[in-house]
Amino acid sequence: MGCWRTRSRARWPASSAPSSPATLHSKFIKGDRAALSAEQQAGRALFRGKGNCVACHVGPNFTDERLHNTGIAWRDGRLADPGAGRGDFKTPTLREIDRTAPYMHDGSLATLEDVVEYYDCGGNRNPGLDGELHPLHLTPAEKRSIVEFLGCLNGLVQRYSAGRHYFLGGSSPLL
Numbered sequence: 001m002g003c004w005r006t007r008s009r010a011r012w013p014a015s016s017a018p019s020s021p022a023t024l025h026s027k028f029i030k031g032d033r034a035a036l037s038a039e040q041q042a043g044r045a046l047f048r049g050k051g052n053c054v055a056c057h058v059g060p061n062f063t064d065e066r067l068h069n070t071g072i073a074w075r076d077g078r079l080a081d082p083g084a085g086r087g088d089f090k091t092p093t094l095r096e097i098d099r100t101a102p103y104m105h106d107g108s109l110a111t112l113e114d115v116v117e118y119y120d121c122g123g124n125r126n127p128g129l130d131g132e133l134h135p136l137h138l139t140p141a142e143k144r145s146i147v148e149f150l151g152c153l154n155g156l157v158q159r160y161s162a163g164r165h166y167f168l169g170g171s172s173p174l175l
């Protein structure tokens with residue numbers, strides 16, 4: 001118990017450890033500029049810039065692995081769930097995010113559009129709110145492009161059918 005990681009590391013040499021599947025986004029950052037549409041690229045720029053998402057969602061898994069209070073647990077003037085202490089929760093990965101609704105630790109946001117609206121308002125104000133959150137003043141088009149970008153973080157699973165192979169999971173067919 002509690003030593004699964006240690007055991008798995010001992011059993012799988014690094015060379016045969018499973019690696020994360022490619023995503024449209026990973027193809028893009030490796031130089032395949034056509035992997036993302038213009039709208040998705042605009043969403044990526046917003047994710048890294050005006051949206052400030054990278055303050056917490058960074059690295060290959062889009063998480064800084066740290067705890068933050070984003071105000072989700074703050075209800076009716078009190079903390080509905082203390083999380084790790086003062087309403088803080090670990091930044092989750094954004095890989096496969098458009099396949100894993102509903103969102104947040106309590107499933108309180110049904111869609112990615114709701115998530116972007118939530119951040120646009122700067123999160124529920126409360127005494128422990130993370131300093132990186134503030135109203136974003138995104139336009140409707142900017143909100144849509146962030147949602148489109150989040151759809152590019154799905155792994156491209158290769159499937160075979162009738163002698164041809166397809167990548168599934170991106171928002172556009174690759175083959």
Ligand code: HEC
Nearest residue numbers: 051053055056068072089090091092103104105119130132
């Ligand atoms: C201050 C750090 C921080 C910033 C900035 C931030 N996030 Fe988050 N994000 C978190 C944390 C922490 C959670 C988990 C909160 C919870 O479950 O209560 C989360 C949850 C999410 C989720 C839901 C994940 C799931 O599996 O339920 C999505 C989607 C998301 N963030 C996208 C974004 C986007 C898009 C932006 C920018 C507009 C952004 N985040 C900015 C820290 C942050």
